[in-house]
Amino acid sequence: MRRATWLVPALYIVFLMLPIYWLLCMSFKTTNEILGQFTPWPQNFTLENYRKILTDSTWYMGYVNSLIYVVINTVMSVAVALPAAYAFSRYRFLGDKHLFFWLLSNRMAPAAVFALPFFQLYSAIGLFDTHIAVALAHCLFNVPLAVWILEGFMSGVPKELDELAFIDGYPFWKFFAKIFLPAIAAGIGVAAFFCFMFSWVELLLAKTLTSVAAKPIAATMTRTASASGYELGLLAAAGALTIVPGAIVIYFVRNYIAKGFSLGRV
Amino acid sequence: MSTRTVNQKAWWLVVPVLVLVGFNAIIPLMTVVNYSVQETFGNNRFFFEGVKWFEMVIHSARFHDALKRQLLFTAIVLAIEVPLGVAVALAMPRRGAWASVCLVLMSMPLLIPWNVVGAIWNIFALPDIGMLGWTLNKAGVDYNFTRQPVAAWATLVAMDVWHWTSLVALLAYAGLSAIPDAYYQAAKIDGASAWAVFRHVQLPKMKHVLTIAVLLRFMDSFMIYTEPFVLTGGGPGNATTLLSIDLVKIALGQFDLGPAGAMSLIYFLIILLLSWMFYRVMTLGEAE
Numbered sequence: 001m002r003r004a005t006w007l008v009p010a011l012y013i014v015f016l017m018l019p020i021y022w023l024l025c026m027s028f029k030t031t032n033e034i035l036g037q038f039t040p041w042p043q044n045f046t047l048e049n050y051r052k053i054l055t056d057s058t059w060y061m062g063y064v065n066s067l068i069y070v071v072i073n074t075v076m077s078v079a080v081a082l083p084a085a086y087a088f089s090r091y092r093f094l095g096d097k098h099l100f101f102w103l104l105s106n107r108m109a110p111a112a113v114f115a116l117p118f119f120q121l122y123s124a125i126g127l128f129d130t131h132i133a134v135a136l137a138h139c140l141f142n143v144p145l146a147v148w149i150l151e152g153f154m155s156g157v158p159k160e161l162d163e164l165a166f167i168d169g170y171p172f173w174k175f176f177a178k179i180f181l182p183a184i185a186a187g188i189g190v191a192a193f194f195c196f197m198f199s200w201v202e203l204l205l206a207k208t209l210t211s212v213a214a215k216p217i218a219a220t221m222t223r224t225a226s227a228s229g230y231e232l233g234l235l236a237a238a239g240a241l242t243i244v245p246g247a248i249v250i251y252f253v254r255n256y257i258a259k260g261f262s263l264g265r266v
Numbered sequence: 267m268s269t270r271t272v273n274q275k276a277w278w279l280v281v282p283v284l285v286l287v288g289f290n291a292i293i294p295l296m297t298v299v300n301y302s303v304q305e306t307f308g309n310n311r312f313f314f315e316g317v318k319w320f321e322m323v324i325h326s327a328r329f330h331d332a333l334k335r336q337l338l339f340t341a342i343v344l345a346i347e348v349p350l351g352v353a354v355a356l357a358m359p360r361r362g363a364w365a366s367v368c369l370v371l372m373s374m375p376l377l378i379p380w381n382v383v384g385a386i387w388n389i390f391a392l393p394d395i396g397m398l399g400w401t402l403n404k405a406g407v408d409y410n411f412t413r414q415p416v417a418a419w420a421t422l423v424a425m426d427v428w429h430w431t432s433l434v435a436l437l438a439y440a441g442l443s444a445i446p447d448a449y450y451q452a453a454k455i456d457g458a459s460a461w462a463v464f465r466h467v468q469l470p471k472m473k474h475v476l477t478i479a480v481l482l483r484f485m486d487s488f489m490i491y492t493e494p495f496v497l498t499g500g501g502p503g504n505a506t507t508l509l510s511i512d513l514v515k516i517a518l519g520q521f522d523l524g525p526a527g528a529m530s531l532i533y534f535l536i537i538l539l540l541s542w543m544f545y546r547v548m549t550l551g552e553a554e
Contacts (some may be wrong), residue, residue, distance in 0.1 A: 008357035012350075012435075013371050016428060019390040020374065022397045026389060038400040080286055083279035091276035099280065106291050108537045110489035112510040113530040116517050117294030140290040143283055201379045203492055218381045232389060239382040246377025254370050 020243070026236035034232045049237035062217030063241065065131065066200065069214065072135035074195040077142040078150075078188060085150035086176070090162065103144040111204045114140070119208050131214045134206045135199075142195040149194060153187025186256055193253045200246060217242060301527030319528035329529060331504070332512040333536075339508060340487045343426045347483060348476070350427070351434025356468070358439055369439075372432040384496025387425040391497075411498065415505035418498050422506055425493060430483060437479040441472035481544055488537050509533055 026034055027049055028042040053059040087093070088100060118137055119128070127133040161183065165175040181188070203218040210216060221238050305315045323329050354372075359365045375383070393399035393410040402409040411421040445467065453463045491510035494500070500507035500515070507515075513533065517526035 005357040006359070009354050009359075009368050009372075012354050012431075013368065016371065016375055016432070018397065019386045019428065022390045023386050034395060038395055038397075040397070076286075080282040084283040087276035087279035090270060091273040092270045093272065093274050093276045096276075099284075103283070103287060105538060106287055108485050108489075108541055109291070109295075109534060110491070110510055110513075110530075110537070112489070112491050112513045112517075113298065113534055114294050115514065116523075116526070117297035118290075120297060121293055136286075137290060139286050143287050147283060197377055201377065203379055203381050218379055221381065221385070235385060236389065239378075239385050242379050242382050243374070243377065247374070250370055250373050250377060254366055 023236050023240055026232060027240045029233055029236075031231055031233050046233075049233045050241075052234060053237055053241065059220060059238065062215060062220035065210070065214050066206070066216040066218075067245065069131040069134040069138070069206070069216070070196055070199040072131060073138045073142060073199045074192050076135060077139055077146045077195045078192050080139075081143055081146035081150055081191065082181075082188075083176075085147045085154055086180070088147065088151045089154035090159065100147075103147055107141050107144050109140065111202065115204055115208045118205060122209055128209065129211045129213050133209045134214060134216070137205045137209055138199045138202060141202075142198055145198065146191045146195055149191045150184070150187055153184045153190070157183050189253055190256050193249060193256075196249055197246065298527045298530050301523040302531055303524075303527075305524055315524065319524040320532070323525055323528045323532060328512070329532075332507055332509050335507065336488060336509040339422070339426075339490075340484060342423055343430070343487050344480065344483055346423070346427050347431045347434050348480060351431050351479070352438045352472070352476075354431070354435040355438035355442055356464070358435075360443065369436070372435060374432075375429050376432055378429075380492035381496050383425065383429050384493040387421065387428070387493075388497050391421050413502055415502055418502060418506050422494055422497060425497060426487065426490070429493065430486070434476075434479045434483065437475040438472050441475040442468060445471050477545070481541060484544055485537060485541055488540070 025041055028045050028047070029039070030044055030046050030048070033039060033043055088096065114137075122128050122133045122137070127136075157180070161179065162175070165179055166172075170179070203216065206216045207219045210219065217238065221235060302319055303315055303317070305313045305318075358368050378386070388396075390396050391398045391411050393403055393412075399409055399411070408414075409417050411417040449467050450463070453467055458466070489510060490508060491514065494506055494508055495511055495514075498506045500511045513526060513529055516522050516529065
């Protein structure tokens with residue numbers, strides 16, 4: 001009984017990997033082979049699908065656009081969340097609890113509800129089809145999340161650290177930048193990872209707020225798929241490439257993932 | 267929490283967040299409220315209609331059907347993902363290289379863009395050329411998710427389990443890792459059974475993270491849009507038209523802004539209310 005427990009995660013991981021295997025497998029096939037008959041692995045192995053995506057600017061610019069707004073959003077979310085999380089973890093002030101719950105309630109707003117108003121809002125202020133528009137819109141759910149995660153990590157730092165620094169005569173901002181931020185470096189990494197992740201996977205708003213100049217890879221995928229028939233191989237290759245940034249980021253934070261998912265509050 | 271000092275100046279630290287989130291939340295929300303009480307015949311002319319759209323949405327069979335499908339979907343995925351996630355976390359290695367390998371592989375689905383998740387499952391389940399669909403049909407199961415409502419639902423649920431169970435597993439794993447080894451040794455000395463260890467040591471320690479897991483899974487499954495839209499497009503017929511899909515159909519497809527606005531607000535309120543109830547129920551014992 002004890003020895004068989006490894007089977008549970010093993011079988012679960014096989015279940016997770018099967019669809020991903022199939023995606024990779026299809027991305028190395030020619031369209032004819034895909035539509036012809038079922039083959040469990042590529043018979044005529046081809047890199048043509050990847051070559052097309054990496055040389056055609058309408059394709060690879062989709063990845064560049066996505067990465068630009070994701071990075072802007074991550075930096076912005078973490079930067080504004082840091083002082084707020086510090087306030088929530090260290091001080092009591094008028095309406096603090098209500099404010100915290102109001103922030104979290106924005107995490108519960110369905111993107112579908114906000115799609116049309118966002119389109120009108122960002123068109124009205126002239127930011128439609130810019131990277132900054134998507135980055136700002138994604139702050140709706142990423143800022144509350146970053147505050148929540150950072151607050152959890154900051155509450156784990158003893159308050160005596162602050163008090164000793166102030167007794168030693170450190171001004172607030174110097175203490176914050178030189179002593180406090182290094183103390184919660186892991187928390188900042190985790191918060192940045194989550195902002196990156198949720199901005200990277202969200203597409204309804206990103207698609208609604210862009211048309212040409214800042215079009216994310218997801219929109220490129222749907223349009224190209226319908227315009228030139230149903231090129232499954234190309235679609236599969238584009239999908240496989242969208243996994244790469246996430247895989248790279250996850251490698252860097254692998255030791256903090258578990259703690260991060262519990263928002264620093266174990 | 268009790269050690270926090272009162273300091274009203276802390277408001278200044280919160281202002282940037284307030285401005286940024288307020289801009290993104292309040293203006294669009296007011297736009298929706300505005301639509302929900304007005305009628306338009308184009309040309310940007312609006313007429314005040316009061317609560318007409320709210321009454322219409324609350325009494326419409328279409329909304330009831332979408333809501334029922336949504337509740338059913340959320341109930342099914344919670345019932346599968348939470349126990350499965352906990353089971354996987356319990357069986358995972360606690361430390362060492364294998365733990366890292368498990369964590370990285372299990373996080374993979376969480377980092378795939380949502381429309382790609384839908385696309386992956388679409389090509390995986392295609393009845394004639396997809397791995398899953400082909401295998402099922404070869405095994406004698408009549409399976410076609412583009413035509414059979416039951417098959418569409420099964421595929422949708424499988425996709426969500428594939429996509430999100432890891433979140434529950436990772437949270438439960440984080441809770442388990444925080445249990446000191448001494449607890450297990452004490453349980454062993456007492457001769458506690460595996461079930462007793464789970465019930466009295468592991469479950470209480472996981473309670474907090476499981477609350478977060480259930481809340482997150484509830485909210486996100488209730489708001490799901492992109493994955494089912496790419497996988498089934500809400501079909502066959504309306505079989506998998508969940509609330510968000512229906513809402514986008516009304517708002518962006520038919521451009522019925524009034525009913526869409528009213529529906530948005532009712533939808534949002536349902537999520538807030540149910541989340542609050544979940545939160546209260548799951549933290550009931552903590553206050554004592």
